[in-house]
Amino acid sequence: MITLFCIHPKGFNVGNEVIHLALRHLLHQAFGRVVNVISLPAISRFESHVKAGLSSKTIHEINQYGHGVIVGGGNLYENGQLTVDGDALPMLEPPMLLFSLSRGRIHDRNWKLVTRTDVMPDRTIEALNRKASFSLARDQATYDHLQGLGIEKCQLGACPTIFIDQVADRLPRLTEGDRSGVLLSVRNPELMNxxxxxxxxxxxxITRLIAFLRDLGLGPIRLLCHDHRDIPFATTFSDIEYLYTGDVYYYLSLLRTCTLSVSYRLHATLPCMSFGTPSINISYDERCQSLMETVGLGDWNIEMTGDDDVVAQVADRYRRLEELPEIRAGVRAHWDSLQKLNLDVLKQFRAQVEELAQVND
Structure with a gap:
């Protein structure tokens, strides 16, 4: 039996679970069978686990009975939240896939794009890619950075959440009261770079957005929190309900069945686009903007700037919602090619995994 280790962000954000669910679906397609997947946090900071990331302990355990390692997906290059023991990494024996990882810049006080202070050092990115058998970047900005480091094995794979509609039959049925209305996905501004x-x-x-959305008469408006750290901010809006669930299946059901999604959260927008739910996205960093462009939705995206009127831009997208089905149809072939690329890489990874399993087992 094949045993894979998947080292990925866990933390507090349900969006990470959406990415992991989409990866598991691709794994099942690529391997054509159930495989053992041991899920470990990328870093122990948000978990009680002692075992996390690519530490000497986890690498030792992987070498004992693992047949392959997947790191990702997530923005681990960007925030450096992956434990990597540089001395132990060369000792890793099973093949490793770096899956859908991103590195984006943020805005400084003058609204210029700058590198984060907690970014993964380039020497660590280089070491990971040197050791990896396969490397998939999540967005064009990340791909360009890796190419600039001379990492030629990297390919541009985008984010697997654009294929999440393929798991729709697994989602729970919601009550009528939860199946309509507007979801406004927010982030606590204190966590926005x-x-x-x-x-x-x-x-x-957001106050003005709520007023605008109420005037549309689309049903109840609720704030959707992806992270419990968003809740203190959501509670300051006393006249509106907020939702939070750490259950990825109920979270996706909410997105699939709402009337409209307006989102500061990329991993509300991409599942909505996959499901065909009308969605308007607001980005505020390079990671989000670059990924929206990578999946062909850059022109539909609203890029927050220092002095823009976000509400006016949301109103513009709402007036043009009838264009969205055509936009989605226009990117369908591109998404199909991205899925083929992801599956091709996973099947090549599977071949290496199965070869190791035959030798060792």
């Missing part, structure tokens, strides 16, 4: 003065105006933007 934008200038402080722009953080201060996010609440006003």
């Amino acid at each position: 934008i200038p402080l003065r722009r953080q201060a105006s996010v609440r006003d933007d």
Whole structure:
């Protein structure tokens, strides 16, 4: 029996679970059977686990009975939240796939794109890619950075959540009261990597968005929190309900059945686009903007800037919602080619995994 280790972000954000679910679906397609998948957090900071990341302990355990390692998906290059023991890494024996990893820049006080202070060092990125058998970048900005480091094995694979509609038959049925209305996916401004003065105006933007959406008469409006750290911010809107679930299946059901999604959260927008749910996305960093462009939705995306009127831009997208089915149809072939690329890489990974399993077992 094949045993894989998957080292990926866990933390508090349900979006990470959406990515992992989409990866598991691709794994089943590529391997054509159930395989053992041992899920480990990328870093122990958000978990009680002692075992995390590519530490000497986990590498030792992987070498004992693992047949392959997948790192990702997530923005692990960007935030450096992957434990890597540089001395132990060369000792890793099973093949490794770096899957859908991203590295984007953030805006400084002058709204210029700059590298994060907690970014994974290039020497670590290079070491990981040197050891990996396969490497898939999540977006064009990440791919360009890796190419600039001379990492030629990297391919541009995008995010597997654009294929999440393929698991729709596994989602629970919601009650009628939860199956309609507008979901406004928010992020606590204190967690947004934008200038402080722009953080201060996010609440006003959302207040105006709520008023605009109420005037549309699309049913109840609810704030959707992806992370329990968003809840303190959501509670400051006393006249509107907020939702939070750490259950990825109920979370996806909410997105699939809502009337409209307006989102500051990429992993609300991409599943909605996959399901065909009308969705308007607001990005505020390079990671999001680059991925929206990578999957062919850059022109539909709203890119927050220092002095823009987000509400006016949301109103513009709402007036043009009838264009969205055509936009989705226009990117379908591109998404199909991305899925083929992901599956091709996973099947090549499977071949190496099965070869090791035959030798060792």
